[in-house]
Amino acid sequence: MGHRCCSKQKVKRGLWSPEEDEKLIKHITTHGHGSWSSVPKLAGLDRCGKSCRLRWINYLRPDLKRGSFSAQEERIIIDVHRILGNRWAQIAKHLPGRTDNEVKNFWNSCVKKKLIAQGLDPNTHNLLPCHKTINNHYNGCNLSHPKPTSVFSVNSQMEDAFMDMNTPFSTLLSLLPSDPSTHFPHDSPNIPIYELQSPHFVWTIQEQNPNAFMDSSMGTSTVPISISPPTNPSGFGILEDNCLWSNPSSLQRIEVSRQDEMLQLEQQAVKNPQHEKASEVQMENAHILNMDASFRSSNFGFDFVESPGMSCGMHYNTSPVDGFAWDC
DNA sequence: AAGAAAGCCAACCGCGCAATC
DNA sequence: CGATTGCGCGGTTGGCTTTCT
Numbered sequence: 001m002g003h004r005c006c007s008k009q010k011v012k013r014g015l016w017s018p019e020e021d022e023k024l025i026k027h028i029t030t031h032g033h034g035s036w037s038s039v040p041k042l043a044g045l046d047r048c049g050k051s052c053r054l055r056w057i058n059y060l061r062p063d064l065k066r067g068s069f070s071a072q073e074e075r076i077i078i079d080v081h082r083i084l085g086n087r088w089a090q091i092a093k094h095l096p097g098r099t100d101n102e103v104k105n106f107w108n109s110c111v112k113k114k115l116i117a118q119g120l121d122p123n124t125h126n127l128l129p130c131h132k133t134i135n136n137h138y139n140g141c142n143l144s145h146p147k148p149t150s151v152f153s154v155n156s157q158m159e160d161a162f163m164d165m166n167t168p169f170s171t172l173l174s175l176l177p178s179d180p181s182t183h184f185p186h187d188s189p190n191i192p193i194y195e196l197q198s199p200h201f202v203w204t205i206q207e208q209n210p211n212a213f214m215d216s217s218m219g220t221s222t223v224p225i226s227i228s229p230p231t232n233p234s235g236f237g238i239l240e241d242n243c244l245w246s247n248p249s250s251l252q253r254i255e256v257s258r259q260d261e262m263l264q265l266e267q268q269a270v271k272n273p274q275h276e277k278a279s280e281v282q283m284e285n286a287h288i289l290n291m292d293a294s295f296r297s298s299n300f301g302f303d304f305v306e307s308p309g310m311s312c313g314m315h316y317n318t319s320p321v322d323g324f325a326w327d328c
Numbered sequence: 329a330a331g332a333a334a335g336c337c338a339a340c341c342g343c344g345c346a347a348t349c
Numbered sequence: 350c351g352a353t354t355g356c357g358c359g360g361t362t363g364g365c366t367t368t369c370t
Contacts, residue, residue, distance in 0.1 A: 015338070037355065054339065089358060105337050
């Protein structure tokens with residue numbers, strides 16, 4: 001199995017010279033790479049095809065985004081890594097202009113250390129053993145995984161939609177059960193809990209504690225979601241490339257719309273001081289709207305809570321705004 | 329100022345998969 | 350249908366740079 005294309009050839013190795021780069025760029029921009037194994041010969045390079053491919057993909061490609069990673073890119077990396085693990089190529093697909101190698105290096109040199117500093121195991125994203133004494137409650141609510149009060153079957157349409165990054169957020173919401181008010185748990189009438197099952201996944205969806213939202217400065221409510229493959233005890237490893245929670249653009253659109261609404265109300269208050277009190281009421285109402293438990297409301301972001309790989313008491317917000325939050 | 333240690337990142341290695349022979 | 354080939358991937362290495370002592 002496999003092949004030893006490089007080991008049997010006496011070709012140059014190590015760092016690439018500017019002249020070699022120039023030859024490779026010239027060849028690929030004019031002829032395309034075609035078969036990588038033939039590129040060195042055609043381009044006049046004393047390298048193996050594999051080395052040429054790597055140099056082009058990781059360094060010379062014109063669409064590469066150079067420079068340090070943004071905070072949002074870092075967040076995406078952490079989010080997707082929590083689900084996919086060290087599948088760098090898959091993670092890199094969520095970061096236009098970044099290569100798997102770049103993501104991997106960034107992870108190993110920076111992100112890993114940050115997570116450890118936050119008391120998280122970078123491999124599992126669980127709390128490290130020495131940090132597991134943090135309170136196991138969430139804004140006064142017991143966070144031990146609540147039993148779902150309703151289990152819905154997810155048909156293929158829903159599953160496809162959930163796994164497709166391009167599915168509009170409104171479509172996702174419309175696919176959820178239409179009348180969530182009938183599925184509130186008896187012991188927590190304000191916190192509906194759903195579990196959606198398919199042969200491949202279990203989605204646990206829970207409206208976030210409204211009090212938690214009221215503490216939020218960004219005017220966004222969230223629907224914590226945990227997704228786990230029913231047959232995989234680790235909770236990781238078999239999710240597909242395009243996952244709902246890795247759709248930051250949807251979240252941003254939603255959040256921007258909420259922020260715009262709040263901004264408009266604030267501007268109204270500035271323009272019409274005599275109506276300031278009325279605007280305050282309107283703003284308060286906007287908050288209340290955000291607390292609306294209806295899944296058809298567009299006031300949601302998506303979070304994970306209590307997935308098999310996450311310790312009780314830890315709340316990881318996937319919105320582009322907030323970072324890790326510890327609920328103590 | 330100099331040597332050591334740590335950080336960073338480009339490149340290599342070896343394996344697995346899929347297409348082709 | 351097995352062998353070969355090409356490609357892509359994740360893990361690892363090695364060397365350059367930066368920071369620390």
